Amino acid sequence: MRGFQVQANGMGRGVAMKAWRTIALHTVVAAGFMFLLQRYGLSATLESSLLWAIVFGGCAAGLAYSQANR
Template sequence: MKRDGTLPVVGQGRVSAMKNWRYIGMHAIAAAVFIFLLQRYALSATLESSLLWALTFGGCAAGLAYAQSNR
């Protein structure tokens, strides 16, 4: 904290990094939820199979979002 009571400004790199991680996380969650609902209800797959596919697609989506954010 500075003498005048204000907080120092955080560099732009940190803000950008936080936005990237939020983007990656949201992308992974959206893909996992989508494939889980598709497998479980549209294709009538078992719970275990649906969760495995959701985990797989979520991981792949996170990897793709990470690759895109580092371009």
């Protein structure tokens, strides 16, 4: 019941926006790190680096989402 009252007052929106910002930040940082590691650290091809960046970004987004909804 308390969660409903917070939503009705509009106070829950700021928390939700902060969670989405955190999820986006984790996604971008993980994807960027993996791209740079693959491309310049391991001298992989551009296609391979982009694929790994997308995969790790998606995994980071999933983990950040599950942590934000705890």
